[in-house]
Amino acid sequence: MDSKFNIEEQLDYAIIEHGAIQHLKEYELRKQKNSVRRQLFMRVASYSAAACVVLAACLGGKESLDARRIGGSADISDEAKGGSVVVALMNDGNNKEALKQIKELRLIIVEEQASQDEWSDYEKQELDYLEAVCLLRQGRFISGRKSLKVIVSNNGYFADKARSLLEQL
Amino acid sequence: MTEEQFIQGIRAGKMRVFERFYDEYKQQFIAFMLGPQNVDTLEHAEDLYRMACAIVHNNIRAGKFSEKDLEQSTLKTYLNQVGKYTLWGERRKMSPPLVFEHERVFNKEKFDNYVSETDPTQEQLLILRTTVNSMPMPCSKVLNLRIFEKLESKEIARKMGYKNDRSAITQVHKCKEKLVAIAKERLNKYGYGF
Numbered sequence: 001m002d003s004k005f006n007i008e009e010q011l012d013y014a015i016i017e018h019g020a021i022q023h024l025k026e027y028e029l030r031k032q033k034n035s036v037r038r039q040l041f042m043r044v045a046s047y048s049a050a051a052c053v054v055l056a057a058c059l060g061g062k063e064s065l066d067a068r069r070i071g072g073s074a075d076i077s078d079e080a081k082g083g084s085v086v087v088a089l090m091n092d093g094n095n096k097e098a099l100k101q102i103k104e105l106r107l108i109i110v111e112e113q114a115s116q117d118e119w120s121d122y123e124k125q126e127l128d129y130l131e132a133v134c135l136l137r138q139g140r141f142i143s144g145r146k147s148l149k150v151i152v153s154n155n156g157y158f159a160d161k162a163r164s165l166l167e168q169l
Numbered sequence: 170m171t172e173e174q175f176i177q178g179i180r181a182g183k184m185r186v187f188e189r190f191y192d193e194y195k196q197q198f199i200a201f202m203l204g205p206q207n208v209d210t211l212e213h214a215e216d217l218y219r220m221a222c223a224i225v226h227n228n229i230r231a232g233k234f235s236e237k238d239l240e241q242s243t244l245k246t247y248l249n250q251v252g253k254y255t256l257w258g259e260r261r262k263m264s265p266p267l268v269f270e271h272e273r274v275f276n277k278e279k280f281d282n283y284v285s286e287t288d289p290t291q292e293q294l295l296i297l298r299t300t301v302n303s304m305p306m307p308c309s310k311v312l313n314l315r316i317f318e319k320l321e322s323k324e325i326a327r328k329m330g331y332k333n334d335r336s337a338i339t340q341v342h343k344c345k346e347k348l349v350a351i352a353k354e355r356l357n358k359y360g361y362g363f
Contacts (some may be wrong), residue, residue: 005289007356008298010200011348012316013227013267014301019317020223027188 029128064139069138075161086130095134102131122157129158136165145150145169172244173236179229182319194248194263196324201249206256221252224265231268264294288303293361300352315341 034075076087089098105127134145148169151162170178175197178186184310202214215261218361225248228234234247237295242250267289305330307329314328322334322341332339 005293007352008345008349010267010289010297011301011352013231013314014297015316016230017227018268018298018301019313020226021318022313023184024191024222027191065221107261114190121200 013132030035060141065140066169067136067141067144070165071133071138074133074136074165076130076133086127086134090130090137095137098134099131099138102127102134113139125154125158127155130161132165134164141169172239175244176229176234176236176239179226179303180232184318187222189228190244191218192246197245197254198248202252204257206253215307217252220255220265221248224251224255224267227268234267260310266293266294266305267297291354292359295360296350296355300346300348300355304348307340308347309336311340311344312348 076090086098086101089095089101109124109127128147128151131145132151133143135147138144147165148162148166152159152166170186170193173197175186175190175193179190185282196223198218199214202208202217203211207247208214208217221234225234225244238247251265258265311325311329320328325341326332326337329337331339331340
């Protein structure tokens, strides 16, 4: 039985078909490998992120303890003019209430400043210093340090005390 | 990508387009095979999908399915239909044709009993496929680069480590001759005169 089809042409088609199937198999393998690689990367990345969180928590914990210790040792006995109520609260360990009191005293300053100028610069700066110490005693390392830096840069009555605390932090 | 872009890309031999085409229709094809066509395993459905993609790819490259055929059926329907016939053929130990006209895939009668002097018979198709699949290295690689990937002789020489493009041309020619000779020998053995 004689065959009439073009053998070369049909073989070309068979080669293309075979090539296409092989190509798709390789493509699937490539995709699987990439997927495994991606999963591995995600795993390593998530472990690294978790390690960073733990490290940050440890460091944050240590900083918070340092802040409490240094804030606790800060001398506030002389600062009892405008902020006597605040100092009393701080000595009782009621730092939250002390911060609230500082806020209220600042509002009074704003209201009365224009008319009476009752509040001296010393008293205003005293409140700033007490606030910084209060924050440290609460374990708020970053906020406390920031407040102390502002006091030092203003170079006012409490700059030396603030600098001394900053050096300890 | 649009269906027209898939056709144009595949016809131009762009492998990335073929890969995107493969990803685009895979899920729905597998669902069609595992559902209405009762294919028993996912692996079998995936094999059928690769085969259907290869057949559609071949038909597009051979100009048997083009943009104008999209007026009659979408690429998705065409692919599903090719997959369905491949499965039926497989169940009756039949090998699908290497290339065929678009309308043939929508006419079961024509698809099953197509007898033409210019088309290989079932047995001949099997012989041709087996001959190509069993082609040893380096001929399998060289012919794949030239015919499937449509690479220039220079690129084939670089990939195969030949001295120059002349060597690549000679190698392609020799391999093609060898393949045709083996195929003819096998066809003759089964009583088909060549």
